[in-house]
Amino acid sequence: MRQLVQELLQGNRRALARLISLVENDDKRKAEVLPELYRHTGKAYVIGITGSPGSGKSSLVDRLLESVRRDELTAGVIAVDPSSPFTGGAILGDRIRMQEHALDPGVFIRSMGTRGNLGGLSRATREAIQIFDAFGMDLVMVETVGVGQSEVDIVKYADTTVVVLTPAGGDSVQTIKAGIMEIGDIFVVNKADYPGTERTVAELNAMLDMKGAEDWRAPVLPTVAVRGEGVDRLWEAVLRHRELLESSGRLQAVRRERARQELADQLEHLVKSWIWEKIRARVPYEEMVEKIMARSMDPYSGAYRLLEEIDFPLPQ
Amino acid sequence: MREKRIRVLIAKPGLDGHDRGAKVVARALRDAGMEVIYTGLHQTPEQVVEAALQEDVDVVGLSILSGAHMTLVPRVRELLRENQAGEIPVLVGGIIPEEDARELKEKGYADAIFTPGSSLEAIVACVRDLAGSK
Structure with missing residues (x-):
């Protein structure tokens, strides 16, 4: 285990993958590893990306990675997909939409199944973030389906949380507002080439305005992730939010x-x-x-x- | 508690677009309680191996219906070895003539080969077996 930690700190990607498995499986040996790693953490900036299934989170992450890499930053991605509550199995397909960076040495993508246990997922995610952090990634992006407590939980570990919605005639705002309006630092209306975008943006803005004066008013940004539209503005918003958090x-x-x-x-x-x-x-x-x-x-x-x-x- | 799950990469290297078989197998493995990382069509061997490493899978499954298996499978194995991951078992599914299958297995490029008509039960059992032997 000691050696695995050494390898991780030296930038070995296989060690990185193995250590993430260790925390995913809640393996007892992680108790030897995590205390060792902790002092090497605290440097990575964590971005949470959440939203309903099919809202385009994976495509958005893929495009965001372009901006990240252009700024010469490195990133680890944790893509969480639901496990079957009956068999515990899962098909983890987020990589399909993240092909642009499949061979980029500055990017490391890891898929995780929820494995049925919210507390466990939340802990595994937190520990995986720490491992990416100790490895030396500048950023860690955590992508999760935005329904229910698990997401709200995971977002606790994000410095900036991006909530992704789709136009869907404005109804999406209704379904998502409970709990989700509070956690978003940035709202994205993806698939903005579909009808209803303006209305959804307006509804979100109206709801956000009701929150009262704060030093950060969450922006609402339309994007078309598959074409990369609006993604630069999203990245700028993330950077602005980070700047505000740091300076304040x-x-x-x-x-x-x-x-x-x-x-x-x-x-x-x-x-x-x-x-x-x-x-x-x-x-x-x-x-x-x-x-x-x-x-x-x-x-x-x-x-x-x-x-x-x-x-x-x-x-x- | 979270327990260990068998993780399998199902990849389609090469240029054919026939992913029905890969998807059916992926679903069967999921229903058997495994975590299946599905990467989609048109993967290069480099992409397949990088995904296998990042996802720390127990088994790599390749679906090849293009006829290029004698190039693709050895290449995947080579790259795994180059990345100190030669021990990860490779399972191949697709239209593989018998003599090619024999050669791929004899030379240690593939650990198991399934051709059309194979039962899903046999594939699931084989993956479980290979994952245990890693």
């Missing part, structure tokens, strides 16, 4: 909050894993489930009973 001291504040969150998550994760390990080893958990089913026990006292069984020092 907000980036520090955001990252302090993230450090606080990481510490709390790690603490909870450790305690939880420890408790489950003990319970699995010692306690007839399934028997208790049956008792609860039969109403001869309730889950409230059951949980206390379990903790007693593993000698967890509960306060009286």
